[in-house]
Amino acid sequence: MGSLLVFLTDFGTEDGFAGVMKGVALSINPDLKLVDLTHNVRSFDILGGALILKAHYRYFPKGTVFVGVVDPGVGTKRKAIAVRTPNYYFVGPMNGLFDLVLQEEKPLEVVELTNPRYRLKVVNNTFHGRDIFTPAGAYITKGIPLRELGKKVTYKRFLKFPKPKRVRGKVIGEIVYTDKFGNAVTNIPCGKFRFCTFRNLKGRFVKNFLQGNKSSPSFICGSFGLVEVFLPMDSFADRFNAQRGERVICHF
Amino acid sequence: MGSLLVFLTDFGTEDGFAGVMKGVALSINPDLKLVDLTHNVRSFDILGGALILKAHYRYFPKGTVFVGVVDPGVGTKRKAIAVRTPNYYFVGPMNGLFDLVLQEEKPLEVVELTNPRYRLKVVNNTFHGRDIFTPAGAYITKGIPLRELGKKVTYKRFLKFPKPKRVRGKVIGEIVYTDKFGNAVTNIPCGKFRFCTFRNLKGRFVKNFLQGNKSSPSFICGSFGLVEVFLPMDSFADRFNAQRGERVICHF
Amino acid sequence: MGSLLVFLTDFGTEDGFAGVMKGVALSINPDLKLVDLTHNVRSFDILGGALILKAHYRYFPKGTVFVGVVDPGVGTKRKAIAVRTPNYYFVGPMNGLFDLVLQEEKPLEVVELTNPRYRLKVVNNTFHGRDIFTPAGAYITKGIPLRELGKKVTYKRFLKFPKPKRVRGKVIGEIVYTDKFGNAVTNIPCGKFRFCTFRNLKGRFVKNFLQGNKSSPSFICGSFGLVEVFLPMDSFADRFNAQRGERVICHF
Incomplete structure (x- = not known):
């Protein structure tokens, strides 16, 4: 029994983008269990992804690593991060996708994924889900501490979520x-x-x-x-x- | 190696409804293997779901637990059941979804899922797939006998399936x-x-x-x-x- | 930990065709890990399937068995094959689906899947994915050598892929x-x-x-x-x- 890696993306299931991340994850940690929360967030819909993640994350076992990728700014200066909370890990772009879940789960440690050792050797500017986020998530399931993955940063909110x-x-x-x-x-x-x-x-x-x-x-x-x-x-x-x-x- | 839990629902894969059930299942039995037969039964199409299940169930290993949820009457008085047959288990609403498969697989034991110990603590009236059926299925894979899950009931058919x-x-x-x-x-x-x-x-x-x-x-x-x-x-x-x-x- | 079987098909996820293959695979090798590269290749689109497979296969662990089924000619005289390359196995119809990947991965051994011992007892002419290809793939993960699966054949290309x-x-x-x-x-x-x-x-x-x-x-x-x-x-x-x-x- 390995740990659990859960995906939430807007990649769809047509083109192999969702599947290939599992190849990457299992190459790093063959004992991993993989679950798709969804790959059908509407394209670029950060708010939708944030809502879905917040609705469901708490039903997963303690220690679950979530790789969340709704990332219109892939390859730009937006930060790639990993977050540790009391019960979970969240890996993905710092663009608002984790804003709602982190209102409930306090971020105890946030790092920017800068260490090239824990990403694929070649990183394409269009697919950090495969090249950066999934490797980081898989290494976390292997026990690599967040401080190894990169430098400490402060979590910044980006989501404009309407309050009732x-x-x-x-x-x-x-x-x-x-x-x-x-x-x-x-x-x-x-x-x-x-x-x-x-x-x-x-x-x-x-x-x-x-x-x-x-x-x-x-x-x-x-x-x-x-x-x-x-x-x-x-x-x-x-x-x-x-x-x-x-x-x-x-x-x- | 744990047992096998197979899902058939009309939940789609967009919203995380399919994924979250896996979080629930793995929280109860971390060794479980999970397979999606389909989550894309047409919304509310009990007949379609019944046909798909009947077409495919026999290709799964003996002992497989099927969680089937096409459940327009969720939260009403329709019964939530678990069925044991000579080779399989079927968990879901008693609304016709299992009528076709149970023409081939004789129901040996049928219980209504009334025991609160084997469901989530909070049950929402819109999502028994997550709160009742998946927990019941996961507990069955752990060896909990059906009589523990609730009281014995008689299977009743609901499906109007046209006969050639x-x-x-x-x-x-x-x-x-x-x-x-x-x-x-x-x-x-x-x-x-x-x-x-x-x-x-x-x-x-x-x-x-x-x-x-x-x-x-x-x-x-x-x-x-x-x-x-x-x-x-x-x-x-x-x-x-x-x-x-x-x-x-x-x-x- | 068993081996890894990866699916690429145009079966969609609606009808249970993708799911039932997993039942077949786990019946043969219960320790198998299963990954969907995609089941949503456009119907009959061999070129699209070939492209998706070529784009992603190399991210999977060495030894991965790919079952690829985009197979408009299912049940005709087109050959059902298994291919061994330096790093992977590919199982499916010889209709062009593997042409692109085999430009990169040299086919070391190619057999036609003629041995009835390594397919389902009843083979339907509309579903070799379930009845022939998945069983062959699952047996390969169990260590059955290709020469056992059938007779040696020469790989033949069928894909008209436009060259830049x-x-x-x-x-x-x-x-x-x-x-x-x-x-x-x-x-x-x-x-x-x-x-x-x-x-x-x-x-x-x-x-x-x-x-x-x-x-x-x-x-x-x-x-x-x-x-x-x-x-x-x-x-x-x-x-x-x-x-x-x-x-x-x-x-x-």
């Missing part, structure tokens, strides 16, 4: 993500709401999907731990052409 | 599924057919795809063990806008 | 693939180019994606080791409706 506003009796938030089923995830944490509104359509805050209204938005505490807008057995996002940024208000 | 009709000299069936290549899978088991018809178009029952007619439907014994309608190196489903439920007749 | 033309001061090539981000991969190996042209649009050869022009094609040394045409944080292929075969010229 708490006014008395209600929370004003917005859609931040839509999932595979067409449910729209908001930035409003689950709570004991009576009802919510979207585009002035009032809908019940229900306990399961089948309680939802067939043609008008209903609301539920979803799998991200956030309020979601949905249509039962249908795609709310498609039917209403719902966009990220659209307002949702939930009433206690 | 055998009239002398022919079998009358219908399209039940279309695959990635645009081949249309019927409910007609493979047999020594001479030809079949679709929308009154007569086509040969061929031995390999390249024997098919370029512009008119041909028929073959496909990878599900069922008759398929296809166009060689083309998408039959797209070209003919073929729908589930459309009739296919095969002649001996 | 080197004229003095420039390389004339063409688009051979488009990736998930909409970047168009050419057949021009990376070099010290100053600029390139596409449809008479001249664009800089840049060092990272963000240096690219927002509305007009730029060029970069991409993750395949080949020149790519791109738009920064946008899909070049979509915006320009770029097609495989369109000419790209790069100037030193």
Whole structure:
């Protein structure tokens, strides 16, 4: 049994970009277990990636190393980092992707991945996931301490994540993500709401999907731990052409 | 070497719903091997999921635990179950998803997953795949007997799966599924057919795809063990806008 | 720790075709590690599959067995083969899929998979990936020598892969693939180019994606080791409706 390396990227699964990172990882640590959290973050969508990571990381075993790569600035001056927290490691670009998770998991040690010994010999400016981040993650699973990987840096936040506003009796938030089923995830944490509104359509805050209204938005505490807008057995996002940024208000 | 846990869901691979279940599983049994049969069953398509599971389960090693989750009724009164058969275990909602496989594999023991000890501490009404089914499956791989997981129940069928009709000299069936290549899978088991018809178009029952007619439907014994309608190196489903439920007749 | 079996197919991940091969592989060798390089090669796209395999194989550990299946001629007279090279094994149809990789990795031994002992008992004419190639690959990981799998044959090339033309001061090539981000991969190996042209649009050869022009094609040394045409944080292929075969010229 080796350690666990978990990937979150926007690389897709078509082109082998996701697969080749596993070749790199297993070349460094053949005992590694590899899990894909997702490779289908929307291209360049740092906020989406940050949300997905925050929603799910805590279900993984203590000590798991997450390699997160949504990295439109690959090859530029943005920093490549590894972060140690009380329970996990996070490796990837310092561009906001880890901002949400590090609100919950305190960064105890942050290093920039500058040591050429722990990357591939040839680094391509278009693919640090393969050449820098996966090697760093794999070496961490082998027990290489972070201070070996590079120089200490201070974690800097980049993500503009909209905060819900708490006014008395209600929370004003917005859609931040839509999932595979067409449910729209908001930035409003689950709570004991009576009802919510979207585009002035009032809908019940229900306990399961089948309680939802067939043609008008209903609301539920979803799998991200956030309020979601949905249509039962249908795609709310498609039917209403719902966009990220659209307002949702939930009433206690 | 641990045991094998196999997933079949309609969760997609975009949002981390598939990945997070692996975090849960490996937290319970770190030695587990995990395989994705598919996470891309069409949303809410219980019949499609049932067909895919039936087509493939028998190729997995004896003792494999299948976690199957196509579960539009998640959080409602539909039962969460685990089933033991002579060769396998099946864990998921009792909503028809296992009806086809359990026609072949006799259910020896069926329990409702009521024991809170073998689920996550917090159960969300939108995600029993993560909170109930995966934990149950992972505990089964650790040797927990089904009677520990909950109370005995009787398996009940829910799937309305169309049966092909055998009239002398022919079998009358219908399209039940279309695959990635645009081949249309019927409910007609493979047999020594001479030809079949679709929308009154007569086509040969061929031995390999390249024997098919370029512009008119041909028929073959496909990878599900069922008759398929296809166009060689083309998408039959797209070209003919073929729908589930459309009739296919095969002649001996 | 067992050996490593890596899949590259056009089977998609919807229908269980990718997953079931893992059931077959683990039935033969339960200690195997399995990696998906990709199952989303475009349907029947042998050239695309060949390119993806060539781009990534060398990042996998020595001894890795690749099962490659893009196989429109499944069930016809095209040969099912296993190839041993100095560092790897390749198993699949002899239809051009391995032509590019075997330009780099010399085939030391090539056999046709004729021995029924090392395939499934029932072979379906539509799914040699499951019934012939995966079993052969899994048996290779168990140490079965190639000569046991079948009779020696000579590797024959089938792929018509366009060669770039080197004229003095420039390389004339063409688009051979488009990736998930909409970047168009050419057949021009990376070099010290100053600029390139596409449809008479001249664009800089840049060092990272963000240096690219927002509305007009730029060029970069991409993750395949080949020149790519791109738009920064946008899909070049979509915006320009770029097609495989369109000419790209790069100037030193």
